[in-house]
Amino acid sequence: MNPPGTPQAPGGDRSTRSAGPTGSARPQDHATSGRGALNREVIVSAAIEYVDEHGLAMLTMRRLGEHLGVEAMSLYRYVNGREDLLEEIVRRMVGGLHVDRARRELLAGPGWQAYLQWLAHAVRRLARQHPQLFPLIATRHPAAPWLRPPLRSLDVVEDFLATLVDRGFTMENAVMAYRAFTSYLLGYLLLEVSTISGRTVAEESLTEVANSPPPSPVPLDDYPYIQRLETWLSQDHTDLEFELSLEDMLDRIERLLAGDRT
Amino acid sequence: MNPPGTPQAPGGDRSTRSAGPTGSARPQDHATSGRGALNREVIVSAAIEYVDEHGLAMLTMRRLGEHLGVEAMSLYRYVNGREDLLEEIVRRMVGGLHVDRARRELLAGPGWQAYLQWLAHAVRRLARQHPQLFPLIATRHPAAPWLRPPLRSLDVVEDFLATLVDRGFTMENAVMAYRAFTSYLLGYLLLEVSTISGRTVAEESLTEVANSPPPSPVPLDDYPYIQRLETWLSQDHTDLEFELSLEDMLDRIERLLAGDRT
């Protein structure tokens, strides 16, 4: 399955499902030498950190190497190239949304709403913590193309469907709920995040690149309505707005169920 | 305003609002020489064409130059670098959504619903015509950061707000409608498009790059629910699904209005 030339990541076990509490970090007691401790996990963490600070465009194999105190070429032992690194970042971020059955039962209780509420908030937390990275989640096409952003991880989708079907959704309705939930979240958060990171990235590319002209403040004559509504338009999404539209969306899903029974 | 070193685009009038029926293509009767006819418009068109065919990652100043039968450096006379080119592509795509007042009245009639219906379908047409480009629309941060994707163009947003306010929306409700509409469309279309272009791009990067291993078909043991629902999940979004959820969203906007009157 693997072309012979391809460098092999040591300990490169791709399955996310496995990770029991045992196999997380093999004990490496002989000199955890501060410098030489290079591995896939460290690299991905550093990359996330770097992007959060400098923006996605600044993430370069060479710069990441430097940031880690290592030549860029060393990274290729653990990461199968830049694409693979980005993919792994997404996997890692999204992977945190998976909860085991027990925890899920606790979260959800008898209804499905509490679980979806929790999931939505978890994704939002992610988006706001890593505004630079979230568009990646929304844009990258996964291995399984019918696995849509922003959930991505098979584990998370499995959680989602299991919860709903166990609570009495038909298969068709579960899928419709998945789509509704998923596109609501994606659309909402992409916009919310674009206001946050829009400014952030702009500032950086100004200090970092420093040759692009400052994004000219557009003159609003000729646009009377926009002018009148600018204060409202530029207002940040509030937590309340998220809660309300989220509930609205959950209601829509509930109506799916109701429509089924009548 | 312009740093002296910056190359200046001839005829580089940025305002989109201007374009009366007169100034579209200055008559250049002296030898419209098939080769030398390089200008901003031609470049942008070629770029769009190129991306549609080869994917965004393949769009390179040098390759685009070659595609146009010209050295890459020539492009810099008309386009202020790659970033500017991308921005212009977005401007051009989104610009087509602007309709003058007369046409809008015709479209909308007395209600606002017909206009929003038309707009939603126009954006969807765009997304499906240029699946490779649509994520760009969703991701690029505009000059005015409160101008959210996917509408982007000041003209279009002005159209949107004017239509609603003229039909009796309060300012606050018009903005809420703008957000609801915008994030609904963005979320929905991003997902729809990701199924289309997911496959497309995968095939290309396979023929073009040819060294990445074929995206391994994920084994679905361990994921019983996904397995059961796969056929549903992988089903393409249908036109009907779009219509239904669109109407649903318009209803939500209508409830904004109703809530105001009670």
Added chain:
DNA sequence: ACCTGAACACCGTTCAAGT
């Protein structure tokens, strides 16, 4: 006025070589 050649700084990636 418009295009080009040559050059610069920077990429991602490979591979033989070092320790």
Added chain:
DNA sequence: ACCTGAACACCGTTCAAGT
């Protein structure tokens, strides 16, 4: 086993030079 140096092919972009 792990990292590096050198190299390759390819970027975006600038600028003096050609016509």
